[in-house]
Amino acid sequence: MKEIRMVDLKGQYEFIQPEVTEEINKVLETTSFINGPAVKAFQSDLERYLDVAHVIPCANGTDALQIALMGLGLQPGDEVITADFTFAATVEVIALLRLKPVLVDVDPKTFNIDPKKIEEAITPKTKAIIPVHLFGQVADMESILAIAEKHQLYVIEDNAQGIGATYSFKDGRKAKTGTLGHVAATSFFPSKNLGAYGDGGAIFTQDDDLAHYIRGIVNHGMYKRYYHDVVGVNSRLDSMQAAVLKVKLNYLDFYNERRKEAALRYTALLKDHPNIITPYNAWDCDAHVYHQYTLRIVNHDRDGLVQYLNEHNIPCGIYYPVPLHAQKAYQDERFREEDFVVTNQLVKEVISLPMHSELDQEQISFIAQHLLEFLGN
Ligand SMILES: *Cc1c(COP(=O)(O)O)cnc(C)c1O
Numbered sequence: 001m002k003e004i005r006m007v008d009l010k011g012q013y014e015f016i017q018p019e020v021t022e023e024i025n026k027v028l029e030t031t032s033f034i035n036g037p038a039v040k041a042f043q044s045d046l047e048r049y050l051d052v053a054h055v056i057p058c059a060n061g062t063d064a065l066q067i068a069l070m071g072l073g074l075q076p077g078d079e080v081i082t083a084d085f086t087f088a089a090t091v092e093v094i095a096l097l098r099l100k101p102v103l104v105d106v107d108p109k110t111f112n113i114d115p116k117k118i119e120e121a122i123t124p125k126t127k128a129i130i131p132v133h134l135f136g137q138v139a140d141m142e143s144i145l146a147i148a149e150k151h152q153l154y155v156i157e158d159n160a161q162g163i164g165a166t167y168s169f170k171d172g173r174k175a176k177t178g179t180l181g182h183v184a185a186t187s188f189f190p191s192k193n194l195g196a197y198g199d200g201g202a203i204f205t206q207d208d209d210l211a212h213y214i215r216g217i218v219n220h221g222m223y224k225r226y227y228h229d230v231v232g233v234n235s236r237l238d239s240m241q242a243a244v245l246k247v248k249l250n251y252l253d254f255y256n257e258r259r260k261e262a263a264l265r266y267t268a269l270l271k272d273h274p275n276i277i278t279p280y281n282a283w284d285c286d287a288h289v290y291h292q293y294t295l296r297i298v299n300h301d302r303d304g305l306v307q308y309l310n311e312h313n314i315p316c317g318i319y320y321p322v323p324l325h326a327q328k329a330y331q332d333e334r335f336r337e338e339d340f341v342v343t344n345q346l347v348k349e350v351i352s353l354p355m356h357s358e359l360d361q362e363q364i365s366f367i368a369q370h371l372l373e374f375l376g377n
Contacts, residue, residue, distance in 0.1 A: 001362050004354050006315040007191045011358035012255075023243035036239035042246040046202065049249060053177045054211035057237035058218050061160040061187020063359075064201035065130075066093040067235060068156050068183045071203075071214040073129050074099055081121050082130040082158075083113040084323045090132055090158050091324050092270040102126070103325045103335065105342045109280040111135060111294070111350075114342070115143035122147075128154040133162030133177050135319075135352075136193065136259075136291035137282065141167055141180045142153040148181075155181030159204075161291035164193045164256045168287065177203045178203055183214075188245055191260070193291055194252050196241040258357035259290040262364060266293055266353060269368035275375050277349075294318055296349040300375055306351060308374040314367050317352040357364040 002011075013020070027038055041239055046055045058064050074080070076098035082090050084103040094101040104117035111134050118129060129148055131139035139157075148155045159178040163186050168174050178184035186192075188200030203218075205211050213230075216223045221232030237245075267278045277296035281288050297305055309316050323343040325335040337344065353367055356361075 001366060002316055002360070003365050004275040004367065005356070006317060006353060006354050007356045008358040009190055009195070012356070016251065019247045019251075020244055022239055025238045027243050027248075033239050034236055036242075038091070038239040038242040038246060038327065039237055040251065042237075042242040043202075045246055045249055049252070050176045050179055050204060051206065052176070052204045053206045054204065056214050056218060057242065058201045058203060058235040059237065060191060060199040060235075061185060061201040062093060062189065063233065063235040064203045065089060065156070065158060066096065066110065067214060067217050068092060068185045068203050068234075069097055069099065071183060071205075071210055071211050072154050077125065078127040078272055079123060079125045079129060080128045081113075081118055081126060083132055083134070084325050084340050085111060085320065086132040086134055086158070086275055086324065087160070087320065088324060088327065088329075089160075090130055091330055094130075099127075100125070100206065101324075101330060101332075103323075103340075106134075106342050106346070108342045108346070109138070109143055110137055110140070110282045111346065112137060113144070115140050115147060117339075118144065118147055121246050122151055122153075123357070126151065126153060127351065130156045130158055131167060131181070132158040132160075134281070135294050136161050136165060136289040137279075138167045139161060139167050140282070140289040142169055145180065149374070155182070157184035159183045159184045159242050160187035160189075160192060160201075160224035162289060163192070164252050165289045166286040174286075178345070179206065182207065183210060188241065193256060193289055194245065194248060197244050198238075198241050200237045200241045200245065201235075202237070207250060210236075232360075243376045255357040256289040258359075259293075260285060260288070260353060262355060262359045263288075263290045263293050265290055266368060269365065270371065272300060273372060273375060276371075292352040293355040294319065294350050294352045296346070297351055297375070298349060302349055302351055307369065309367075309370060312370050314370055315354060318347075319352050320350075321347055323347055337346040 221230040
């Protein structure tokens with residue numbers, strides 16, 4: 001059996017190595033390392049893939065979130081609602097811009113922001129909602145968009161874990177995640193579903209004016225060379241990363257399909273155990289791209305299981321061990337423990353198993369067998 005890895009970037013690379021080498025060599029030949037043709041080519045390929053008017057590449061996913069917020073012209077003290085159960089980058093950028101992060105609890109089945117809790121958290125200062133498509137599953141966008149419209153709020157999708165997922169509206173209309181709100185941010189961190197060989201990120205929007213404004217923000221607030229109209233940042237996707245991403249974008253659907261197959265295999269082996277809750281698929285199978293395959297271990301020893309798996313050379317992860325409301329950096333006297341019942345429970349129960357496009361049946365069976373062995377089957 002192949003060594004089990006949490007993500008297998010090596011195995012994935014070997015499969016596409018000739019194409020990647022060719023594209024990287026082209027960048028080397030042109031020496032157009034910044035804003036070269038590879039960046040433009042990737043940008044337009046991704047616009048076509050997502051069916052979105054504008055993709056604005058930038059340096060990483062955290063920057064993408066920050067720049068998306070900057071683009072909306074929010075003022076210090078404005079409130080931005082997001083989930084208590086997500087990676088810290090989402091709240092970090094809110095706080096960094098002197099906006100107020102308002103954290104709300106999540107749905108115990110999907111782990112995504114609970115629309116009912118969003119409504120309860122809205123005040124006259126609320127300006128935006130950031131749903132995160134956590135672990136690759138689309139948030140309840142139809143409800144979130146309805147709330148946003150009712151209260152005149154912006155919706156910024158954190159699509160760092162959800163790229164390639166398709167959301168189906170009740171009327172049958174389908175659209176890719178990242179094109180559903182006013183603006184979206186994604187990350188091309190190597191372990192993401194569409195990962196570069198270094199850092200990268202992008203902002204998506206259908207809005208021409210917002211796209212124009214954001215293109216200036218990522219480039220020191222310049223709309224004309226050396227004329228700085230707004231305070232911007234320097235955030236670029238370099239040409240080498242764009243070259244890699246351009247190749248890998250052609251495989252994104254294939255990679256996500258392989259992840260789904262792996263998830264189905266895991267679920268078939270694990271779903272009947274009384275101490276395991278397998279991932280819930282709220283919409284349909286295109287609405288979850290399994291960035292992570294995350295179980296809940298109920299009424300049992302989750303931490304003991306982590307240790308047991310590690311002893312058997314099975315890597316696993318706890319995403320995330322601490323709710324954001326309990327993080328030192330984001331303390332707020334308005335947070336009350338009873339408002340975060342679900343997140344407080346999830347951080348004690350979740351465990352993410354190895355998940356990537358190279359995982360084979362033998363590895364999945366081996367992992368599942370050890371899990372069941374520890375839990376007692
Ligand atoms: C990875 C990630 C980010 C940040 O992306 P970076 O490229 O690492 O800056 C933001 N939000 C979520 C939910 C993520 O998973």
